[in-house]
Amino acid sequence: MQNLFVSRSDRHLIQREKPLLMADARQRAWIEVESSAIESNTHSLRNVIADSCLLMAVVKADGYGHGAETVARAAINGGADNLGVATLQEGIELRLAGLNCPILLLGNLIKPDELRACLHWRLMPTLSNIREALICQEIAESVGLQFNVHLKVDTGMTRLGCDLNLALALISQIDDLNNLVLKGVYSHLALADNESSTVTRQQQQKFEKLLTAMGERRKEVCCHLANSAGTLREASLHYDMVRVGLAIYGYTPIAHLKTNLGLKPALALKARVTFIRQVPKGVGVSYGHAFITQRPTRLAVVGIGYADGVNRALSGRISALINGYSLPQVGSITMDQLVLDATDCPELEVGSVVTLLGSDGDNSITPQHWSDLSGSIPWEVLCGFKNRLPRIVI
Ligand SMILES: *Cc1c(COP(=O)(O)O)cnc(C)c1O
Numbered sequence: 001m002q003n004l005f006v007s008r009s010d011r012h013l014i015q016r017e018k019p020l021l022m023a024d025a026r027q028r029a030w031i032e033v034e035s036s037a038i039e040s041n042t043h044s045l046r047n048v049i050a051d052s053c054l055l056m057a058v059v060k061a062d063g064y065g066h067g068a069e070t071v072a073r074a075a076i077n078g079g080a081d082n083l084g085v086a087t088l089q090e091g092i093e094l095r096l097a098g099l100n101c102p103i104l105l106l107g108n109l110i111k112p113d114e115l116r117a118c119l120h121w122r123l124m125p126t127l128s129n130i131r132e133a134l135i136c137q138e139i140a141e142s143v144g145l146q147f148n149v150h151l152k153v154d155t156g157m158t159r160l161g162c163d164l165n166l167a168l169a170l171i172s173q174i175d176d177l178n179n180l181v182l183k184g185v186y187s188h189l190a191l192a193d194n195e196s197s198t199v200t201r202q203q204q205q206k207f208e209k210l211l212t213a214m215g216e217r218r219k220e221v222c223c224h225l226a227n228s229a230g231t232l233r234e235a236s237l238h239y240d241m242v243r244v245g246l247a248i249y250g251y252t253p254i255a256h257l258k259t260n261l262g263l264k265p266a267l268a269l270k271a272r273v274t275f276i277r278q279v280p281k282g283v284g285v286s287y288g289h290a291f292i293t294q295r296p297t298r299l300a301v302v303g304i305g306y307a308d309g310v311n312r313a314l315s316g317r318i319s320a321l322i323n324g325y326s327l328p329q330v331g332s333i334t335m336d337q338l339v340l341d342a343t344d345c346p347e348l349e350v351g352s353v354v355t356l357l358g359s360d361g362d363n364s365i366t367p368q369h370w371s372d373l374s375g376s377i378p379w380e381v382l383c384g385f386k387n388r389l390p391r392i393v394i
Contacts, residue, residue: 025390028303029271032358032392033066035074037266041248042078044261045231053238054222055079058245059094060086060106065309065385066249066267069097070393075248076101084243088114091123104150104184106243108132108160115139124148124183128162133174140179149174150184150222155206156199157190164206168213175217184222184241185210192229192237193253200230204237211239229253232261251367251378265366267382268358269389271304271320276342276350285339286331291316300327300342302354307335309385310356313374321360322352 006014046055057080063071072083072094083099085091086107094103104124109115115132116139118125127133127149140147151170154161162170167185174182187207191199207225211218222240228247230237232254246253250265277299285291285299293299302320306312315333319326320340327340327348342348357365367378374381 025392026270026353027272028274029269029308029388030390030392031065031385032268032270032394033070034264034266034268035070035393037250037264038066038071038074038248039078041250041261041263041266042075042080042244044263045242045244045247046079048235048261049231049238049242050235052240054081054224054241056082056084056104056224056241056243057248058084058106058227058243060084060090060245061383062090064245064249064379064382066382067391067393068094069099070391071248071266072097072099078248080248082241084245085123088117088123092117092121095121095123102148102183112139119143119145119147122148124150126150126152126160126186127174128152128160130170130173133170133177133180137177137179145179146181147179148181148183150186151182153185153187153207153210155187155203155225157188157203159188161187164210167210171214171217182221184224185214186224186243189225189227189230189237192227192233197233200233200237227253246379249382253378255368265358265364269304269356269385270353270358271302271356273300273340273342273348273350273352273354274303274337275301276348277301284331287334288332291331295343297341298343298346298348299330300340300348300352302338302340303336304356304389305334305336305338307386308389309381310338311370311374311376311381311384313376314370317373318356318370319365320354320356321358321363321365322348322354324361324363326363327354 057075059068059071062068083103084106091103091105109125112135115136119139136147152161153167174180189203211223224239224241226237226242228244231242231244250263279297281293281295283293310333312333318329325345327342329338330341331339367381370381371377
């Protein structure tokens, strides 16, 4: 005889007085951010740079998907001196959150009112030409303030930054502008994560040529070149500051370079099983029937999809971890859901929580695994998580 009664625990929730105003953060899918991991990664990175070298934690793109404020605070606790963001809005939000350390905008601002906001919020803009410098000077002069800026010089990335042969002249022009304080001169490496060091070496030589040409001025300006890969690669790339993104989140950008830093991934992506069904052999699963069951199969539907940032190109290639099991994801990943083959995991039930990224016992899945499968890079995987996923700081 089938039991046709609502369970005791369901009844308890049915009888709850008030309807939910907001779904539980762990209702279907979420990101857990271990802020202590970010703190300890930052601390480990501090230990590979000289005491005199500053550490900038790069928290652009909402802290690589982890939550910018969470990451900024943890990184500062771990010994970061500066923060780096990409956009004006990202900088303003950190100030509104009460972060007081120097913040550099790594992107370019082109309008005077944006640069004025920079001064107001004490964000340091990245300048690449004299026009931007002159605008900053007028803004600062009109309110009688000093405006801290960094100059970006292109040594081979071929993106932002002035031409190398114009840099020296620009530096002295900026120095002649009374309300500008040239706090930093920097460049960006294009191939620091490459096995070959040829291009990195060329960029470094160009950068050093400029530093030498700056003479005495060089000693007063913070000169910086290295991203995570450059920082882990070698000390000669560190100069006065390193700008570290990926590594503070717990990942090495250079798989071939074995570092003993003990970096710890700070992020775990988890989702809940919402439905389980038993189907026979020969049944097509999900859009397009890209997967056909090869045996009687126990399928588990999980509440996460590409609208959360699980790239559809990963369909049929990833797995989910639970209690030592690794369950293959089958069929097309859809907007809000995906399906697992749970035949070999009888203990999986509706409400079980699976780990899509992160560790479960001895197993772990990293953004690098996903990016290898989808022709992407770990940075893009991390930045791809949408706001629909609650970030839970633990
Ligand atoms: C994003 C960024 C970084 C950090 O790069 P990682 O590879 O994540 O360490 C450093 N410098 C600049 C200019 C950047 O835009």
